[in-house]
Amino acid sequence: xxxxNNRGFIRxxxxxxxxxxxxxxxxxxxxxxxxHITSSGVINNIIVRxxxxxxxxxxxxxxxxxxxxxxxxxxxxxxxxxxxxxxIDDSPTMRWIRIIKKSTMISRIQAIHVSLIDSFPLxxxxxxxxxxxxxxxxxxxxxxILFVLSKLISSLSSFLYLEFPxxxxxxxxxxxxxxxxxxxxxxxxxxxxxxxxxxxxxxFKDVSDYYGFxxx
Numbered sequence: 001x002x003x004x005n006n007r008g009f010i011r012x013x014x015x016x017x018x019x020x021x022x023x024x025x026x027x028x029x030x031x032x033x034x035x036h037i038t039s040s041g042v043i044n045n046i047i048v049r050x051x052x053x054x055x056x057x058x059x060x061x062x063x064x065x066x067x068x069x070x071x072x073x074x075x076x077x078x079x080x081x082x083x084x085x086x087x088i089d090d091s092p093t094m095r096w097i098r099i100i101k102k103s104t105m106i107s108r109i110q111a112i113h114v115s116l117i118d119s120f121p122l123x124x125x126x127x128x129x130x131x132x133x134x135x136x137x138x139x140x141x142x143x144x145i146l147f148v149l150s151k152l153i154s155s156l157s158s159f160l161y162l163e164f165p166x167x168x169x170x171x172x173x174x175x176x177x178x179x180x181x182x183x184x185x186x187x188x189x190x191x192x193x194x195x196x197x198x199x200x201x202x203x204f205k206d207v208s209d210y211y212g213f214x215x216x
Contacts, residue, residue, distance in 0.1 A: 030171035061144040147176040
């Protein structure tokens with residue numbers, strides 16, 4: 001009995017130690033990915049340019065908040081309520097709902113829905129504060145779009161039981177909000193962030209040259 005308790009204690013300790021080690025590592029990797037995406041300019045050069053056909057550039061960040069809210073509080077909420085209904089008729093159109101209800105899929109969708117709801121206040125606050133404090137439009141647009149994309153990929157990974165991508169993109173979404181908050185309240189943050197991007201570009205170029213990859 002005592003040996004079993006000791007083994008259980010050791011397992012718990014190792015599990016907690018694993019969390020303490022992997023949590024900062026995942027965030028560090030997510031930070032590198034954020035730096036790489038930011039330095040590549042792919043969001044501003046492709047996504048923002050496309051969205052500007054329909055949305056004014058200065059309103060894209062708020063549009064991301066609206067799109068996120070629409071998806072979480074209307075579309076996904078409706079799906080969860082439909083799947084949670086106990087009375088599903090026998091029509092062919094409801095067949096897929098009966099299949100889902102018999103599986104564990106509904107619990108995963110509900111968990112994803114709750115997670116997305118929990119993330120909304122942080123995201124909305126970050127965008128609003130960055131707007132009030134006159135954070136550059138490019139920064140607001142880049143990290144609001146990156147937040148939404150990260151949350152969508154994280155949710156899809158969670159649905160598919162892909163633990164590492166789920167954790168990685170979840171951390172990326174948090175970092176996007178942290179960057180917006182830091183730009184808003186820390187006067188020297190833009191200088192340090194730009195320096196970090198330059199250092200990352202130099203590092204990535206050195207690695208690319210070493211392995212013979214083309215880097216522009």
